[in-house]
Amino acid sequence: MTPIISVRNLKKVYRSFIPRMNVVAVDSISFDVNKGEVFGILGPNGSGKTTTLRMVLGLLRPTSGTVRLFNKMPQSLEVRKSIGYLPEKTTLYGFLNAFETLRLFGAMSGMSKRHAMERAEEILRRLDLGDARRRIGSYSKGMARKVAFAQAILADPELLILDEPTSGLDPLSAATVRTILEEMKSKGKTIVISSHILSDIQKMCDRVVIIAKGRIRAEGSLSSLLTREGYTRLVLKADPSQKEMVLKVLSDAGLSVERIENDTVELDKLFLEVLGKDGVGSCS
Ligand SMILES: Nc1ncnc2c1ncn2[C@@H]1O[C@H](COP(=O)(O)OP(=O)(O)O)[C@@H](O)[C@H]1O
Ligand SMILES: [Mg+2]
Structure with missing residues (x-):
């Protein structure tokens, strides 16, 4: 089966006017993500997660290496329609409210007005934003983050790419986000999550790469990475x-x-x- 995402020897050097100040943000990264997987990119701040995701999405040109999404170039229009993306930094129009934001996004994604409104109502209600008809400029950071998440999943995309999805969310909202992602997974959607929050990755992902300084340091299924061979944990009902x-x-x-x-x-x-x-x- 062809992977949904195929990344080979991806490298990004951010060039500076002063050559010794060049930053090798991503250094020869390769991985595949298969249909229906929840794939995690785990790494500390500055390890190259956002740079990798932006190259995967075709938003940033790699210095070298290749990316294929659905076996096509990431810039292809057809591919773009199948992707939902939550960027690391929430960028929304502060003068719109949550419904207007999603309605606009729905229209841009080619959704019918009615379908977009129904989806928006449902998602915002689940994220506890159902009555938030105030303009987004007056939202808290976490509320705006939830609207950005709603936008990423609105069109029910085949592939969802989420850069630090629970950052800035309270635990209740983070749990709702996780539940929604589990539901999407059960519908066969493919999900990529970057995070530096270890418990997030542990709770959500089937397979992970751990990156540091732009390089993959470990990869595999979460269970294989975390299993201590030869040891069994037993929880006894005993005082x-x-x-x-x-x-x-x-x-x-x-x-x-x-x-x-x-x-x-x-x-x-x-x-x-x-x-x-x-x-x-x-x-x-
Ligand atoms: N636009 C940019 N110009 C120069 N350096 C950048 C730029 N964006 C990111 N970097 C650098 O690239 C490295 C990786 O950054 P990033 O991909 O944002 O990491 P992460 O998402 O894992 O925190 C960091 O050292 C960061 O400072
Ligand atoms: Mg980042």
Whole structure:
């Protein structure tokens, strides 16, 4: 099967008037993304994620190397229609409200007015922006980010490219974004996410590349990268006071125990549970 994205030996040097100030932002990166995958590009600030995505999208000319999207050049009109893109920096018209923004974008994407409005209503409601008819210029950063995300998914694109999708979002909104992305994945959409937020990548991606200083340092399925061969984590319904007994049972069975600790939930899970109890910000 032909990959949806195919990147070969991609390199970007940002040139300066002073040659020693040239920046090699991306250095010989190659990867494929297959249909239906959620692919993560993980790396610290300045590692080349945004530069890579902009080259993949055909918005930035590579110094060398090739990009194919749907086996075509990224600039091709047909390809562009199949892509939703959330840029790293939110760029929206401050004088429009969220509905007007999406209606305009829908019209530019060739969607019918009615379809665009229905999609916009649904997505904005889910993102808890349903009643936000104020102009975007007065939105908080996170609210504007959600509108930009809504814009990226409005036309239900085959390929979604998201540069730091949850940056600036509260945990509840980030969870809604993740849920929407899971739904898109289940419909066979292909999704590429760049992030420096490790838990985001861990929660959403099937396969990742880890980049640093413009180079791929590790790649593979998340489960293969994170699995510690030969170790199994067991969560027991037992009180810490029963530790001795648990250890004895396991050692009698010839198993060695590396550590015993209380099981905990992640802070974001606790946060969502607490908000859920009070019925705050429900996002069905
Ligand atoms: N327009 C530009 N001109 C010069 N250098 C740039 C430009 N854009 C990015 N860079 C540099 O390229 C490197 C990679 O940047 P970027 O792709 O934005 O990384 P990331 O998205 O991983 O934070 C950084 O060193 C950054 O300073
Ligand atoms: Mg970036």
